[in-house]
Amino acid sequence: MTAKRSTVRATREDVCRAVGVSSATVSRALNNKPGVGAELREKVIASARELNYVPQAAARHLSRAKTDTIGVVFQDLNAGWFMNIFRGIMNRCSGACHVLNTLSTRAGDEFELPHRMLAERRVDGLIWLDQRVTPRMVSKIKDLGAPVVTIQMKTGDRQVAGVSIENCESSAEAVRHLLGLGYRRPVIVTGPRDNSDSKQKWLGVERALAELNRTIPPADVLEGHHMGSHAVRVFSERIKAGPKPDAVFAFNDEMAIAILLWLREHGFRVPGDVAVVGFDGIPESKNMGLTTVETPLFDCGVIAAQLLLEAIADPFREGAARQVLLKGHLCVRETCGAHAVKPAERTS
């Protein structure tokens, strides 16, 4: 009744023989292309199943000049940040395409790896996430002719699609919140001076200050490196040097949490003595009760994948190089003191 079920892979030739048709017909049947009789198609599909035949990807790629694969280039495998974007990407791609993943941590790789992926035609397009990238790199990659979607990257190139988290207004919101709660002497821990995200966040700080007619002394603006350990160093120095601040706004959660832990370790109550607000909304922020600006990283990934798939499907479509900006929103938790009992009511 049933033909022998081979555990080894059958070749396409086997299917042709079994059904008594040509390779072209098998191709048409298996790829759901028109030009095959309905019953014949059924027979081919059944036979392929039976014989355990699966077409080889490499041969299809070569012939179709398409890989059904997108590349994802990450600068870094930082748990909080990366994971959520990645989840978004995988979520959108699942069932739609494969995902070839690459890490461009080392200097030099930031250009080399995405370039090779595309030049070797391993992928039909790229999601590119790297802060170190220059307009010149972007332009060279663009010349490869494959669609690219950047994430959180200032390419300065309106022809390259990009999705980013909005920094300025989100940051302003955090500052408004802090000042609105009555804090008088907030310290700001920024990112690196030349980091564009950080610059935008600072613009937001200035905007909020201007609205409320306030200023911050330069000594209360500390340059961080987006890393907890460094943030603690500059912050603790500031504490020792100057008048006690009553709040901190750090430009990312990693720094905020490190400072939060340092404060508690050194006998400061948070938010009682010093309020802390972060930026990003990494998973840890929830456990720590950190008030922070939650950024829609998952959506970021979904949308990037969506834009890329659209561009691959039709490179000339309207708005193939769209720029998407996603707003963060303030997530009020414990460390800003908005929910806190008043000092007098505290159990010492």
Added chain:
Amino acid sequence: MTAKRSTVRATREDVCRAVGVSSATVSRALNNKPGVGAELREKVIASARELNYVPQAAARHLSRAKTDTIGVVFQDLNAGWFMNIFRGIMNRCSGACHVLNTLSTRAGDEFELPHRMLAERRVDGLIWLDQRVTPRMVSKIKDLGAPVVTIQMKTGDRQVAGVSIENCESSAEAVRHLLGLGYRRPVIVTGPRDNSDSKQKWLGVERALAELNRTIPPADVLEGHHMGSHAVRVFSERIKAGPKPDAVFAFNDEMAIAILLWLREHGFRVPGDVAVVGFDGIPESKNMGLTTVETPLFDCGVIAAQLLLEAIADPFREGAARQVLLKGHLCVRETCGAHAVKPAERTS
């Protein structure tokens, strides 16, 4: 002097013409194969560079029957667990091969996706991470003839390479520590009853109890689902129902942290009233000061990739299907009370 730098991709034909050699020579030169004069090789390489020529992956795959790509199949994108293994894998693969990533969250995918990856010959081998997998699936995948390395998976098949975290002794160590600190009434929050990791951890619990001639009443053994929310539910019910425990050992950090937060929220001091110990060593555990069994997930990824690359390089090598077991180690932090000041010395 310099030939015109084309921004568009050149074909191999261009290189052949430019240097005045055949396609075979270009192939040999570019792939570092013997049989080309040194200066000619230089000229080919220079010309390829100049013309911006990059060989196409698909054609190489087809011709060599090799993809220089490994597949990684994950059941889920859980931040703590997954990330570290993934980092280990990427770390080892960087420069050695590409990584095709797939998520097999949906039921049915756990077999379908790895099977397709291999059957379509998209990858030369697979790192497979999925708890739902059955011996039958393993055997069918094995029949595809490509090397597979499983992570934390009980295949029951000594012919399939695997790397796992040792659960039993690591778990025993945690219990010994807790009992050694003098806790009298520990509650155990296990994983799902049919989960093999959980079973092994339980064996460790029993081992430690036996050594110390102790027992735990059945009511103090709670079945968790490895999820924080569920763990909190069963634990809080246990608190209301029975005599107050003085310690909790949860079979993963997610549950431990959820319980820890719940305890503090409900006025229990940790470790003053109830000590908490977890298992895994996810990043959050550090911030929470959670005493836990740290598992070498990063190494797990590195070793899995290493085993796979070896097996791909030489499928018949000695020990191509090696089983590697990595021991966890107890990381003592605050929540177990080992470092705690005595109750009398506490500031209320």
Added chain:
DNA sequence: TTGAAAGCGCTAACAA
């Protein structure tokens, strides 16, 4: 509706 045959771009065996 079906088949024959020409590529897709590369590698490797065989000749020179």
Added chain:
DNA sequence: TTGTTAGCGCTTTCAA
């Protein structure tokens, strides 16, 4: 050392 050529396994015209 170098070139010629036959595949690798698929898709896709073009004919029948």
